[in-house]
Amino acid sequence: MPKTKKASYRRRNKANKGRMQQRRLRNNACNIPVSRVIQNNGSVTKRSHEIEVIAANTGSTFHFFPVNDTWSDSMFHNLSAVSSLAQSPSINQTAIGNPQICHITAKPSVVKNIEGDGICFFRCLSYLITNSEENHLALRHQIVQSIQPTHLTSSSQTVQQYIHASNMDFPNVWSTEVEIMAAASLLQTDIYTYALQGNQWKRLRYPATGNLGTPVDKTKRAIYIVNTSSIHYDVIFAVNDSTSPTSDTHHIPSCKTTQLVKEEID
Numbered sequence: 001m002p003k004t005k006k007a008s009y010r011r012r013n014k015a016n017k018g019r020m021q022q023r024r025l026r027n028n029a030c031n032i033p034v035s036r037v038i039q040n041n042g043s044v045t046k047r048s049h050e051i052e053v054i055a056a057n058t059g060s061t062f063h064f065f066p067v068n069d070t071w072s073d074s075m076f077h078n079l080s081a082v083s084s085l086a087q088s089p090s091i092n093q094t095a096i097g098n099p100q101i102c103h104i105t106a107k108p109s110v111v112k113n114i115e116g117d118g119i120c121f122f123r124c125l126s127y128l129i130t131n132s133e134e135n136h137l138a139l140r141h142q143i144v145q146s147i148q149p150t151h152l153t154s155s156s157q158t159v160q161q162y163i164h165a166s167n168m169d170f171p172n173v174w175s176t177e178v179e180i181m182a183a184a185s186l187l188q189t190d191i192y193t194y195a196l197q198g199n200q201w202k203r204l205r206y207p208a209t210g211n212l213g214t215p216v217d218k219t220k221r222a223i224y225i226v227n228t229s230s231i232h233y234d235v236i237f238a239v240n241d242s243t244s245p246t247s248d249t250h251h252i253p254s255c256k257t258t259q260l261v262k263e264e265i266d
Helices: 003-029 069-079 120-130 133-145 159-166 177-187
Strands: 061-064 100-103 107-112 191-197 200-206 223-228 232-240 250-252
Touching (some): 120 177, 120 223, 133 177, 177 191
Parallel strands (some): 107 250
Antiparallel strands (some): 107 232, 191 200, 223 232
């Protein structure tokens, strides 16, 4: 076999192995049985495969470093340049948004309830960036438009084919791991999802780089959301190492006029 053909074969073989390894990671981590810990504000149903695991926990401690007002203002400035976004004023509150060093099994302790109407992921991002859930459509549009081939779970599908097949550009369609990965890349911010597995909380990371092997940058803030029963997302402001998985979680009620509650940390 000529050298050029051998080199081409090796590159294809290496790429195929990488895709197979990534699929195995997803398949081994998916379908976690999650118990309901936060009551939704609406009755919704969701296909079980629509929220999938993209990364697993590593190490024994975790640097919890949530986004703050400075981050929100920066994101709002960047995104409003191409979309019509309206920002509400925020209210600072002590002990919300503080950086913490905790165990990887730490549970959400301060949670902002998001409206449970089937588009809660986009509402979470809207709330964190604009202090209101009501900009979810504009953010959805930007996220969908930012989807790259590397975000897709199928190498045989183009971005346009995925958007058409999933109807993701329609306002009431549920988000998938593709949109979470695209959002992390668009915002250049890691996104973590929490889910209760048995009596322990599991934390899953969607890196801003889109590369599962990228080390965590402890100097950068991240977005944390809780995945309830695989059908709903709420925003996490704080976690703790309490042995009780759910009893002492503080919930900030969902309200369309509720302003963002967090402490700015420089």
